Amino acid sequence: MAASLAYALVATDLDGTLLRGDDTVSERSLAALARVADAGARHLVVTGRPAPRVRPLCETLGSTGLAVCGQGAQLYDAGADRLLWSVTLDRELAETALGKIEAEVGEVYAAVDQDGVDGLTLIEPGYVMPHPTLPAVRVERRDDLWTLPVSKVLLRHPGLADDELAAVARAVVGSLATVTMSGPGTVELQPCGITKAAGLALAAEHLGVSRDRALAFGDMPNDVPMFQWAARGVAMANAHPELKAVADEVTLSNEDDGIAVVLERLFPGR
Numbered sequence: 001m002a003a004s005l006a007y008a009l010v011a012t013d014l015d016g017t018l019l020r021g022d023d024t025v026s027e028r029s030l031a032a033l034a035r036v037a038d039a040g041a042r043h044l045v046v047t048g049r050p051a052p053r054v055r056p057l058c059e060t061l062g063s064t065g066l067a068v069c070g071q072g073a074q075l076y077d078a079g080a081d082r083l084l085w086s087v088t089l090d091r092e093l094a095e096t097a098l099g100k101i102e103a104e105v106g107e108v109y110a111a112v113d114q115d116g117v118d119g120l121t122l123i124e125p126g127y128v129m130p131h132p133t134l135p136a137v138r139v140e141r142r143d144d145l146w147t148l149p150v151s152k153v154l155l156r157h158p159g160l161a162d163d164e165l166a167a168v169a170r171a172v173v174g175s176l177a178t179v180t181m182s183g184p185g186t187v188e189l190q191p192c193g194i195t196k197a198a199g200l201a202l203a204a205e206h207l208g209v210s211r212d213r214a215l216a217f218g219d220m221p222n223d224v225p226m227f228q229w230a231a232r233g234v235a236m237a238n239a240h241p242e243l244k245a246v247a248d249e250v251t252l253s254n255e256d257d258g259i260a261v262v263l264e265r266l267f268p269g270r
Contacts, residue, residue, distance in 0.1 A: 007215040007266065009207065010036050011068075011200055011226060014047040014057065015131070015183050016219035016254050017236055023133055025060060032260035033061065035267040044068065044203055046196050046216070046226060048182040050113040050121070050151055051076040051083060053134055066206060070113060070151040071180055071190045071222060072199030075206070081117055085202060088115050088149040089191045093176045095146070097189055098153070100172040105165065108157050110142060112150040119151070127156055130185035152190040153177075162187055166221075180222040181240075188222075197225035215266070217251075217259050218243060234262055 010033075012018045018025060033043050045061070046068040047054060054069050054076060064079035075085040094112075102108055109127035114120050121136040122145050123129065129136050139145060145153075157165045166181040169189070173179055177189040204214060216223070216230035219239040227233030227246050235247035236258045244250055252258035 006213070007231070008041050008213040009044060009204060009209040009215065010041060010263070011044045011046045011214060011216040011230060012259060013196075013218040013220070013223055013226075014045060014049060014054075016238060017217050017223075018045075018254070018259055019057075020255055023131075025057075026257055026260070028257045028260045030061070032257075032263035032267070035269045036263060038269065039267050041267070042207055042209065044200070044207075046072075046200050046203075048152075048180070048186070048188065048196075048222060049134075050074065050119055051117050052119055053121075054078075055081065055117070066203050068196065068199035068203050070199075071178075071182065071188060072194045072196045073151040073190055074115075075199060075202055076117070083117060084206070086115055086151065087191050087194060088151055089153065089177060089189065091146040091150065094150070094153050094189060097169075097173045097176040098155075100176075101155070101165075101169050104168050104172055105157060105160060108155050108165070110145060110156075111136065111154040112145045113152050113154070115149040115151045119148070126158075127154075128185070130156075130183060152188050155187045155189065156185055182220050182222040195225035196222060197229040200226055200229055217262075219254065234259075 048071045051069045058078040067076045069076050111123040111127045123136045124142050166187045169179040180188045212231045214230040216226045216233045219236045221242045232248045234249045235244045237253040
């Protein structure tokens with residue numbers, strides 16, 4: 001099989017992977033994704049960002065297809081601007097999980113992504129957004145976070161490193177939720193069993209593409225399940241060591257067009 005036909009699906013994370021630090025996509029990366037489309041393959045965004053925060057990026061990419069959002073909790077149809085599938089985190093379970101974590105490490109600061117294509121990101125007092133460019137609404141009390149269904153909870157601790165907070169959360173949360181770490185200052189709780197791999201598998205089924213023809217790019221531990229599902233996983237040079245350990249290849253950083261370097265090799269064009 002020719003190299004350009006080996007992969008029918010290219011799944012890319014956004015932050016730290018396809019996006020540069022200023023939340024833009026380079027012209028070289030856009031050109032490389034155009035090669036993917038010209039070869040008849042599909043590009044699929046697979047991100048922790050909720051659908052409302054992905055919509056403008058789909059417009060930038062010229063994408064009217066599917067996107068996996070919210071760490072796999074949402075399958076978003078960009079062309080129709082609607083969710084084909086979504087699952088929410090039970091709010092009582094979320095509060096219980098937060099209580100268990102705080103019993104171990106003291107006070108944490110929380111935020112939530114509401115479900116739906118127009119859902120808001122709500123942050124409680126003390127929580128600082130890891131991506132200051134992303135819109136958020138500050139609420140007065142933690143109870144205000146739970147007024148509407150949520151797809152996930154985001155956590156920050158004033159003293160613990162992300163790896164430490166994630167390890168404690170995994171140890172005490174159990175089956176209440178899935179714990180992921182998706183970026184600096186971003187430890188998350190999502191519905192139990194929901195991962196990027198679950199969302200990617202559902203999207204691939206919709207597209208009629210098998211996992212043995214899927215290529216995935218990422219940079220953080222939340223991308224590990226996606227790498228385990230896809231035929232090949234490519235980590236960025238700036239990736240977390242946990243992801244590099246399971247990657248088939250390490251490319252250049254997101255700032256140095258690491259995705260484009262690989263796609264230019266696999267999809268050489270005419």
